Amino acid sequence: MTAHVTDEDTAADTAATAAGGAARAASTATTAAIPVTVAPVPVTAVAPPAPVPVTAVAPPAGTPTAGPGAPPTRVRPGRRRGWAGTLRRWRPTPWPALRATAEQTFRATLLTAFRPTLLTVATAGAAAGVAVGPSGPTTAAPAHAAGAGSTGTKTGAGTKTETKTKTGAGTKTKTKTKTKTGAETAAENRTARTAPLPPGPATAPWRPRFPQGRGLEAVSLLYLLVQLTLVVPHLAHVLGWDETVYVSQVDPRTPAAFFSAPRSRGISVLVSPVLAVTDSVLALRIALALLSTAALYAAYRVWRPLLGPVTTALAALVFSGLWIAQISGPEAMPNLWVALGAVAATGLFLRAPREPNARWWLATCLAGVALMRVPDAAWLGLPLLATAGCVRSHRRTLPYLLGGLAVGATQWTVEAYSRFGGVPQRLHVSGATEGGMHPHLNFYNAWRSLNGPELCRPCSGPVHHPELTLWWLALPLLALAALAVALRERRTGSPADRTLVPLAVAVCLSVPYLFLLSYSAPRFLLPAYALLALPVGGLLTRAARPRPALAVTVGCLVALQLVAQYPVLHRMTAQVASLDQRYRVAADDLNALGLRAPCLLVGSHAQPVGYDAGCASAATKGNNRNITPSSVLRRAERMPTAVLTTDARRPPHYARDWTRHPLPGTDGWTAWLAPAPGTSR
Structure with missing residues (x-):
């Protein structure tokens, strides 16, 4: 037809x-x-049209042949090598994609300031092939859409070659070459029919992009602010008992105190750079506050791809809002660092199957935890090793888990053989120092020490503010609720390991302190608190997200919990500062009595007082026993020696003939000073 x-x-x-x-x-x-x-009509064979000769069209006068503004070089399809092939493979970025890239790159402030300029550039680019209509960016229709049987080819210099083929009673081919100016080309593009672009990033409406997910940064800064304003001013002059043990190992100005079997030297390594520069306690406190803040951010930042920014920030807020976490930040104690290392290691373990680089960071975190406390590192690695052995996707992390633990425990193992005769012997001595590691329900002691004192040994005092311990009683219930929700969502295909693994690690890290020890301290359960904050934060976020009224309730409860921690923090910082100040006063009194370095101080509080006085410390009984009475008498013949007693107690039998010196301002402490070396006894 x-x-x-x-x-x-x-x-x-x-x-x-x-x-x-x-x-x-x-x-x-x-x-x-x-x-x-x-x-x-009868169908007859129509001969194909003769090929259209390709003729070169000269560019308009005044067009540069090279440099900016020159027309693109046409390269034959067959030449793929050399500079011609490079030009052929190069394609300029489309203007819509360039605009989308600019919007994603620049910040909201720059986009707001330079938006008129960006829109002008984008509009100029659209004039070359993209028109902006009411419904968004659109592209010009091809030439053959204007009429049946017509095709058009357009070059860059305003040149248009059009070929029309019409079939009627015969065959007619028409070739026309026309050169248009830039104004005519732009006018034609503006009046051409347009078709919408396919959906994509380039068709999205322009919106200013504001930074999101900054909750964790805000929590970290708040944590630092609380330390610098509420904790550091009270502890800026004197170190605590356990702190002096760790710090004296690397302080070049004082003799090293007795280092018992349960301790590890990680915290000593951490503070050694500061002590190599200054002996200021204030500088040490500020440095530890900054480092703990950075560690808090880095540990919970690992979980942001797993739980999202809101849940991660809420978990960090719940943990850092505890008074024991705030007071432990500027202290030279290992428990907070074990907690943050456990949080980071658990998150990296979950990310390791999809991110190979996370395995190396996992090994690094485990080595750091083992350097801080080897027993805690063993309890941390137990659930991770079990999960890696049972779950196929995690089996590649086994060498990294074992390697990180081995590297971190190397120093502890070498010291075990050099000082105690082997690892079993050190573990035996460590258990004896802790009072015997045997099955023992320690929940009551942990609850009684929740709001102080810092060391509950023995736990015989009253419970401070029992109404402020309700969160501790509710914590297991919230953890079980998070576990139930995770198991229910697992049936629908949602991953449950992000809840199950931190719960398992938290339980394992709390086993020795809730089932094996007979005394307690609030800092012992810091690793468990840090890990339980993750599933509890996820539970609260999941419950509050679709319900605005419940979200307000959850926010009020969290705020109430944070505010309730302030009275405990205020009382504990004052109590710790008072005890540390007593150490400082006793050290000054001993220096006034002539006990100056090199000297020896023996007694129950000899370690912290001896560190402040610049003397070596020793104990003839108790958990830190490291010297015999005969050794004390021999050393008293060579250096100034004193025995420190509390509560007006009588001195030991070997010091009954020594001079008694009450120490004012210490609530009844007494120093028994040995005769000066070289004098008759």
Whole structure:
């Protein structure tokens, strides 16, 4: 069948082509109004049209041949090598994609300031092939959409080559080359019919992008602010008992105190750079506050891809809001660092199957935890090793787990053989120092020491503020609720390991302190608190997200918990500062009595007082027993020696003939000073 086209149709098509896209709608209406006669005709073979000769079109006058503004070089398809192939493979970035990249790169402030300029550039780029309409960016329709049987080719210098083929009673081929100016080309593009671009980043409406997920940074800064304003001013002059043991190992100005079997030297390594520069306690406190803040951010930052920014920030807020976490930040104690290392190691363990680099960081965190406390590192590695052995996707982490633990425990193992005769012997001595590691329910002692004192041994005092311990009683219930929700969502295909693994690690880290010891301290359960904050934070976020009223309730409860920790923090910092100040006063009194370095101090509080006085410390009984009475007498013949007693107690039998000196300002402490070396006894 052959369609007969009238002369009026040809004239209308010619007029529409000359007038541009604006007149094509009228041409289409005219063509639709003309009756078209269709008659059956015999089908005859039509010879294909002769190939159109390709002729080079010279660019307009004044167009540069090289440099900026020069037309793109046409390269033959067959040449793929050299500079010609490079030019052929190069494609300029489309303007919509360039605009989307700029919006994603610049911050909201820069986008707001330079938005008019960006829109001007984007509009100028759109004039070259993209028109902006009411419904978003659109692209010009191809030339063959203007009329049946027509094709158009457009070059960069305003040159247009159009070929029309019409079939009527015969075959007609028409080739036309036309050179247009830039103004005519822009006018034609503005009036051409447009079609929407496919959906994608380039078609998204412009919106300013504001930084999101900064909750964890805000929590970290708040944690630092609390330490510097509420903790450091009270502890800025004197170190505590256990702190003096760790610090004296690397302080070049004082003799090293007795280092018992349960301790590890990680915290001594941590503070050694500060002590190599200064002996200021204030500088040490500030440095530890900064380091603990950075560690808090880094540990919970690992969980942001797993739980999201809101849940991660809430978990960090719940943990850092505890008074024991705040007072432990500027202290030279290992428990907080074990807690943050456990949080980071658990998160990296969950990310290791999808991120190979996380395995190396996992080994590093485990080595750091083992350097801080080897027993805690063993309890931390137990659930991780069990999970890696049972879950196929985690089996590649086994060498990293074992390697990290081995590297971190190397120093502890070497010391075990050099000082105690082996690892079993050190573990035996460590258990004896702790009062015997045997099955023992220690929940009551842990609850009684929740709000102080810092060391409950023995736990015989009253419970301080029992109404402020409700959160501790509710913590197991919240953990069980998070476990139930995770198991229920597991049936629907949601991953449950992000809840199960931190719960398992928290339980394992709390086993020795809740089932094996007979005394307690609030800092012992810091690793468990840090890990339980993650599933509890996820539970609270999941419950509050779809319900605004419940979200307000959860926010009020969290705020109430944070505010309730302040009275405990205030009382404990005052109590610790008072005890540490007593150590300082006793050390000054001993220096006034002539006990100066090199000297020896023996007694129950000999370690902290001896560190402040610049003397070596020793004990003839108790958990830190490291010297015999005969050794004390021999050393008293060579250096100034004194025995320190509390509560007006009588001195030991070997010091009954020594001079008694009450120490004012220490609540009844007494120093028994040995005769000066070289004098008759």
